[in-house]
Amino acid sequence: MRALLHRHVLSGDRPGHPAVTALLILLLLALLVVPFAVPGTKSMAAASRIAILAVLAGSYDIALGYTGIVSLAHAMFFAIGAYAVAIPLAGGWVGWGAIGLGMAAGAVLAAAIAAAITLLSLRVQTIFFSMITLAVASFAQVLATQLRGLTGGEDGLSFSLPAALSPSFHLLPGRVLGVRVDGRLLTYYLILLAALLLFLLMLRIVNSPFGRVLLAIRENAFRAEALGFRVIVYRTLASALAAAIAALAGGLMAVLLRYNGPDATLSFSVMVDILLMVVIGGMGTLYGPALGAAVIVLAEYYLQPALQGLADALVGIPVLPALFNPDRWLLWLGLLFVGFVYFLPAGIVGSLRRRRG
């Protein structure tokens, strides 16, 4: 049974350390029972965010951790997917077709743009790729705020979902375990299921022969080319796949929020979050970014209040209150990030695996 699960569901990818296995099981169980254990919209929103961002961070890991290419436009692909779902729904086409078509269109568009950027820049020099993606991402931000008619500009787009996903829809009469089985609950489990399937799909991809070639390219692109693999083709495919999955995650995010705007999916702080999750969790492990997503979302919910408390306690001392101001929480995450890149470049999961040998 365990072997079957391991081979066919996890695609043969071992968590690699008992602690990692335990954390993953804990995370999955927590996500499954949150609506019943901690009822309330806030906890459900946090749990859905973890599920979606785990997919987003995992997709980034395909490019960064497995192929060794640093894109700074991953948030843009996330946003493309979110806008592709939000635009038809906000335009008045409230139906399952709009969600499905938006998801598909977003994934295709994101993959096409990623392939175009990769072909243009990786042909030249790998380091160009990071710089060009940064430029393209900033261009996308300007575009999203300028094309007000399509994207809603800075305000973004609010919309309603098909009736079955709205809070007023009741699947079962009364309560189950003290919780109403309504559209919100349905949305939560649909998002969780979609995120889980996408995550297993990514495990499948990185453990396939294709994934092995990506690892070979990461370790030594020149050698991979000499072995007869067309490095540029594999790199392009990897970044297109990563972009498409990020777009699907973006579509889920739009469904969760019933809204999309530049701050929700497109801004540079989303990109910073992605980098943090992948680096803290562990590049090139896929399980790591999922755990990283949980760490970052929980930190977002608890770090700011904690900083506020510290700042209040330090009033009167020079300099320190400004540093512990809750608006400066990115400072502390940034320091954490730099610390991880220095001292634990393999992240939580990679370090645990190495310790075990």
Place this chain on the structure above:
Amino acid sequence: MRRLRQDWPALALAPAVALLALPVMDLPTWIALTAAGAAMGMMLFLMAAGLTLIFGLMDVLNFAHGAFITLGAYVAASVMGALASWVGADDLARNLAALAVAVLAAAAAAGAAGLVFERGIIRRVYGAHLQQILITVGGMIVAEQLILAAWGAQPVQVGKPVTLRGSFVLAGAAVEKYRLVAVALGLLVFAAMQLTLNRTRIGLLVRAGVENREMVEALGYRIRRLFIGVFVAGTALAGIGGVMWAVYQELVTAAVGADMTILVFIVVIIGGLGSVGGCFAGAVLVGLTTNYIGFLAPKLALGSNIALMVLVLLWRPRGLLPLAR
């Protein structure tokens, strides 16, 4: 001679763009836009020169370069605020003195921050591109937050010296005076860099290091020490660029570094990573096209820089004036 035969199309590109723009607008407009483009180009060159030299010498791509631009801009705001009487005086000498003090202070502050950054952060990640990109992106976040903690989240006003405000008329075109100052300073720095690189012993070592680092090390020179000098000089230049930009805009926000980083990256990619001459040509080209397109088709202005970069890369995949290696 062979270099020149290869390089002339790249060098002629910016003048060609300027000439091409002439028939589609009247002369006064053209003069005003060309002056604006040249000034913007010079400021971009100041900001980008250090980045490209740092990359050329040590193969380090510093994503936190924009933080030094921001630092320079905020130092300029503080200095100009402290010297308000000089800035407000209707006296060219005092105005220029205030600007000079701001430039020196910003260069010192950015250079000192650059020294700390190189010693504390860059030194440990030589040779590892992936780690370099990640750590400098992290450094950019931390530096931006520290600047916000020091100067606050509100945009800061910067006083433009009185005699440098306004514009004068040249052949029917209004040209802002401050733009002339920016062009003069940019040309001065470019000339000084070329002189240092081509006529001094240190410049010889830097150029040799860019061509072949191991060989310079094998000959017994301490390339690390040389690199620290280049890094500090490069970040100081970024600080000076920040001052010029801040006084030009008369307003500083913490996002200025991140915004300029994008343009700076486009400039160094267009010029060819590591090449100072290419950086100059690329900066002028970006400055000119931004202003022409902004006038001719404001809606296209957003994408014009990216389109320019794509076109240049399709023509010359390694940039306008790539390094020899």
